[in-house]
Structures are given as C-alpha cells and as structure tokens.
Amino acid sequence: MTVKIKEWPGTALSSRDIEEGRVLTVRHKLRAEYEWDAGVAIGRYLRELKNGRLIARRCGGCERTLLPPRMFCEECFTPTSEWVYVGATGTVNTFSICYVRWDVVRLKEPLLPAVITVDGASPGMGILHLLGEVRPDDIRVGMRVQAVWKSPDEREGAITDIKYWKPIQGG
Amino acid sequence: MPERVAIVGVGYSDIRSITPGLSYKEMMYEAAVRAYEDAGVNPRKDVDSFISVSEDFWEGTSIFDEYIPDQLGAALRPVHTVSGDGIHGLACAAMLIHTGRARVVVVEGHSKHSDMRTPAHIHNFAYDPIYHRPLGAHPHHLAGLEMTRFLFESGNTREHCALVVKKNMANALLNPRAVYGARVSLRDVLEAPPTFSPLGELDIARPADGGFVMVLAGESVAGDLAGDPIWIAGYGWCTETPAIDSRLWGEAIYAQLAAKQAYRMAGITDPFRELDFAEVDDSFSYKELEHLEALGICRHGEAGGWLEDGLTLPGGDFPVNVSGGSLGGGHLLEATGLHRVHEVVLQLRGQAGENQLPDVERGLAQSWRNLPTTTGCVVILERA
Ligand SMILES: [Zn+2]
Numbered sequence: 001m002t003v004k005i006k007e008w009p010g011t012a013l014s015s016r017d018i019e020e021g022r023v024l025t026v027r028h029k030l031r032a033e034y035e036w037d038a039g040v041a042i043g044r045y046l047r048e049l050k051n052g053r054l055i056a057r058r059c060g061g062c063e064r065t066l067l068p069p070r071m072f073c074e075e076c077f078t079p080t081s082e083w084v085y086v087g088a089t090g091t092v093n094t095f096s097i098c099y100v101r102w103d104v105v106r107l108k109e110p111l112l113p114a115v116i117t118v119d120g121a122s123p124g125m126g127i128l129h130l131l132g133e134v135r136p137d138d139i140r141v142g143m144r145v146q147a148v149w150k151s152p153d154e155r156e157g158a159i160t161d162i163k164y165w166k167p168i169q170g171g
Numbered sequence: 172m173p174e175r176v177a178i179v180g181v182g183y184s185d186i187r188s189i190t191p192g193l194s195y196k197e198m199m200y201e202a203a204v205r206a207y208e209d210a211g212v213n214p215r216k217d218v219d220s221f222i223s224v225s226e227d228f229w230e231g232t233s234i235f236d237e238y239i240p241d242q243l244g245a246a247l248r249p250v251h252t253v254s255g256d257g258i259h260g261l262a263c264a265a266m267l268i269h270t271g272r273a274r275v276v277v278v279e280g281h282s283k284h285s286d287m288r289t290p291a292h293i294h295n296f297a298y299d300p301i302y303h304r305p306l307g308a309h310p311h312h313l314a315g316l317e318m319t320r321f322l323f324e325s326g327n328t329r330e331h332c333a334l335v336v337k338k339n340m341a342n343a344l345l346n347p348r349a350v351y352g353a354r355v356s357l358r359d360v361l362e363a364p365p366t367f368s369p370l371g372e373l374d375i376a377r378p379a380d381g382g383f384v385m386v387l388a389g390e391s392v393a394g395d396l397a398g399d400p401i402w403i404a405g406y407g408w409c410t411e412t413p414a415i416d417s418r419l420w421g422e423a424i425y426a427q428l429a430a431k432q433a434y435r436m437a438g439i440t441d442p443f444r445e446l447d448f449a450e451v452d453d454s455f456s457y458k459e460l461e462h463l464e465a466l467g468i469c470r471h472g473e474a475g476g477w478l479e480d481g482l483t484l485p486g487g488d489f490p491v492n493v494s495g496g497s498l499g500g501g502h503l504l505e506a507t508g509l510h511r512v513h514e515v516v517l518q519l520r521g522q523a524g525e526n527q528l529p530d531v532e533r534g535l536a537q538s539w540r541n542l543p544t545t546t547g548c549v550v551i552l553e554r555a
Contacts, residue, residue: 026300026301026304026305028296028300028304030292030293030296031289031292032228032231032289032292032293032296033287033288033289033292034231034286034287034288035286035288036194036195036231036283036286037190037191037192037193037194037195037283037285037286038194039192039193039194039195039196039197040192040193040194040197041194041197042194043194070196070241071197071200072197072200072241072242074240074241074242074244074246075215075246076215077207077213077214077215077244
C-alpha cells in the first residue's frame with residue numbers, strides 16, 4: 001500500500017470463483033493434427049526398422065555413412081549415393097538418467113535415453129534411443145550396446161520397433 | 172547510398188496439390204539445388220547468411236528454423252527465421268547486404284500444407300480466443316465480410332470477381348508450375364456452391380505444396396556470379412491492425428502503405444506508367460481487385476472495369492497475375508510472396524515460357540499474409 005492508497009481497489013479472485021463459473025473463462029482445445037510425409041530417406045529407414053534392420057546412406061563426396069539416412073549430405077551439399085545396412089550394435093556416446101517423464105510425471109524407475117554411435121555408421125552418427133536391462137549406476141560413456149527388437153509381428157515401421165539397447169555382455 | 176542488391180538465382184521444388192513422396196527437407200533441397208546452380212554459387216563457401224520464412228503451426232514443429240540448415244547447405248553458418256511472408260524474408264536479406272554484413276544471402280520459403288490434417292482448426296487458432304473464436308465461424312468468414320464491404324464501397328461487382336477467377340485459372344493453363352489451371356466460365360464461378368457468401372467455392376485459392384529458394388547478392392559480387400541478375404529496386408511492408416471490429420473493410424490500406432515505401436525507394440511516382448506488369452495477391456478473387464487499387468495501379472473502384480476491358484489480361488496494357496496467381500497456381504502459405512517474386516523474375520529474364528510477356532523491364536510482386544491478417548509486402552524488380 002502507499003501513502004495515498006490504503007487498500008487496492010477491485011475484488012480478488014480465488015480458484016473457486018473460476019471453478020464455480022462466477023467469472024468468464026474461455027477454454028480452447030487446439031485440434032492440430034498432422035501427417036508428416038516421411039520422405040524418401042526416413043521412409044526407407046522406417047520400413048527397414050520393420051524388417052529388423054538399420055539402414056544408412058553413404059555420401060560419395062566425404063565418404064561418410066549417414067545415420068539416420070538422408071538423400072543429401074549436409075557437409076558436401078550433394079546427393080548421397082548408396083544405401084548401406086549398418087549393424088544393430090554400437091557405443092554409448094552420451095546418456096541421461098531421467099526421473100521425470102515428458103509430461104512431467106515423476107518416475108520411480110528412471111527412463112534411460114542415450115545417444116548411441118552405431119557400428120558401421122561414421123563417427124558421431126547413430127541413434128537417440130533408450131537403454132534397458134541395465135542398472136543406471138552401471139551405464140558409462142563408451143559402453144558397448146546392442147538393439148533389442150520387438151518380435152516381427154509387433155513391429156510397425158516406427159522408431160519404437162527397437163524396444164531398447166542393452167549392454168553387450170563382455171563388450 | 173547502400174549497395175544495390177539483385178536476385179541472382181532462383182529455384183523451386185515442383186508445386187503439387189499434395190507431395191506424399193517427399194519430406195519437407197527433400198523438397199527444400201530440390202529448390203536449393205536449382206537456385207544454387209542458377210546462381211553459380213556453392214552454399215558451403217559462397218553464402219554469408221541464410222533466411223527461412225516459416226510459421227511453426229503450419230509445420231507442426233516448434234522452433235522450426237532449427238530444422239532447416241542441412242537441406243540448404245547452411246549447417247555451421249549464420250541462419251535465422253523470419254516468421255512472415257517470403258517478401259519479408261527477401262527484404263531482410265536485402266538489408267543484410269545493404270548493411271555490409273553479408274554479400275550473398277539465401278532466402279527460403281515453402282508450403283507443406285498437405286501435412287496438416289486439420290488446417291481449418293490450426294487457422295482458427297490465429298483468431299482472438301476470447302471474443303472471436305467462440306462465435307464459431309470458419310476462418311474464411313472474414314473474407315466474406317471484407318468482400319461485401321469492398322464491393323459496396325468500390326462499386327466493383329460480384330461478376331468482376333468471377334472474371335478474376337476465370338482469368339487466373341486460364342492463365343495457369345499455360346504455366347507448367349501452376350497446379351489449378353482450368354477453363355472456367357463466368358457461370359461456373361457464379362453458380363459454384365456458396366461458401367462464405369458473396370464468396371463461392373471457386374473464389375478461394377486452393378492450397379498446394381511447394382517451395383522456393385532465392386540467392387541475393389550485392390552489386391560488388393553479382394557480376395562475378397553466373398546468374399542473370401534481376402535488381403531489387405524497392406520494397407516495403409506494412410500491417411494495419413489486428414482489430415477485426417474496427418479495421419478498414421473496404422480497402423487494403425496495408426498494401427497501399429507498403430507500396431508507398433517501395434515506390435519511394437524505387438523512385439516511382441506513377442506506377443501504372445513506370446511498371447510493366449504485376450503479380451498481386453489473389454488468395455480470394457476480390458483481393459486481386461482490392462490490391463490493384465491499393466497499389467495505385469488504378470484508382471479506387473476501377474479494377475473491375477479494367478479487367479472487363481481486358482487491361483489486366485496477358486495481352487492488355489497492364490497484365491496482372493499472368494502466372495495464374497494463387498487461384499490458378501495454388502496458395503503456398505508463407506511462400507506465397509516468393510511464389511510471385513519467382514514469376515516476376517522469370518518474366519524479367521524472358522524465361523516465362525508460354526506466359527512470357529513481350530518487352531518487360533520492371534514488375535511488381537505483392538503479398539498478403541492471408542486471414543486474419545492485415546499484413547502486406549511489396550517488392551519492385553527490374554532488369555537493368
Ligand atoms: Zn558428404
């Protein structure tokens with residue numbers, strides 16, 4: 001309060017005023033639905049996931065193997081030249097142990113996202129996915145991992161056709 | 172005097188009603204490759220800055236500009252987005268060169284409209300949530316309101332608007348880049364099912380997918396590049412007011428003021444005499460007439476009569492939307508301005524094929540950011 005004003009004018013609102021409809025509220029639920037065209041490169045990538053394989057594109061210019069595949073090389077700015085299958089094994093590049101889910105729900109069992117450099121792809125190229133069958137405390141940068149796939153009849157051509165990546169025993 | 176700027180390269184990805192075979196990245200790459208080839212530049216070495224025009228809600232991805240560098244050859248380079256029409260982006264690129272900060276700048280704009288399953292819902296999200304959305308009208312109702320008032324004030328008629336549709340869809344038949352070419356009669360337009368009356372179904376430009384990339388360069392380097400330069404003589408942009416309840420309904424003041432800026436910069440005092448042709452926004456049929464009057468190419472109330480007399484036909488004294496416009500060529504969201512600039516560039520270079528106008532030296536491209544906006548951009552382009 002100030003010297004002149006002993007009490008602010010107006011009426012304070014409580015959450016009950018809103019819940020009980022005593023003040024105007026407007027709710028607008030946005031129906032924003034999309035069907036993004038995956039395109040040539042990601043379209044093939046997803047089809048191959050359904051087959052239980054990882055596919056990359058090779059650039060004839062810098063000779064890198066690009067994963068996920070793309071039809072052009074962002075370094076050389078030329079079309080990539082060939083499809084190559086890469087392994088479903090790799091090395092943990094980085095990871096995080098997440099106790100909060102995307103919708104801000106707290107988790108007892110943490111989610112284990114990791115960036116995995118895939119064998120056969122160029123250094124630093126691979127996949128962002130999840131780790132599993134591992135104790136959070138045991139995860140290390142540089143750990144060797146392999147993909148654990150859903151059964152063929154469960155696969156649908158999606159990134160979730162791989163359930164998670166687990167440590168390679170003795171790897 | 173800031174350095175003169177030219178468009179030295181243009182490229183587009185094939186415009187289609189839907190493009191299920193390509194991702195937006197692959198579409199942009201196609202346009203970029205053509206533009207760089209046209210300009211004779213290597214984006215990895217010769218381009219100082221990249222600008223994309225995009226709107227996150229049309230894309231379905233927030234902070235969309237983060238997804239553009241790879242397919243433009245812009246990784247590890249200066250990149251930013253202008254959330255506006257393509258001509259906003261073009262003006263921004265020209266200003267980057269004027270300042271001396273960059274010598275070669277790339278502008279990109281695209282539409283992947285077919286990725287949206289609920290475009291009307293997304294469009295409706297642009298309206299005021301408290302006092303407009305609850306009324307429940309489709310976003311296009313504002314065009315019906317505007318058309319009524321424009322015809323009332325200007326004396327142009329419903330039939331004049333139908334003539335715009337007839338002209339632009341016929342022009343599009345000769346343009347391989349236009350997707351909605353057709354021979355329609357006045358009766359086809361007037362008797363089409365009413366939508367947001369006085370608008371009928373054929374008065375509304377249909378959406379399409381496609382993209383454009385343009386390379387701009389300052390005078391000091393333009394001569395060294397392979398591209399046939401088309402000079403930017405002037406540009407301007409303007410927004411009236413978001414207040415739907417109190418804006419000017421009978422005229423496009425935003426286009427008038429944007430044109431004033433562009434004309435001043437280009438030294439134009441009599442646009443009809445000093446320009447040879449124009450590509451103006453025709454997202455809705457009446458908009459072509461309204462914009463033509465706002466640009467001062469004809470006087471208020473004259474545009475319909477001009478069309479009736481054939482002045483704005485391809486063979487007339489002042490051809491308008493020879494390309495087929497958006498009614499014949501498809502509406503390309505924020506790429507609409509670049510769509511029109513592209514057609515003006517091809518005309519000035521003599522590369523417009525069957526649509527080519529004879530002896531054109533100077534043309535105008537104008538865009539409007541569609542409903543519910545009152546934002547318009549103008550650019551003047553010239554051969555020499
Ligand atoms: Zn490469």
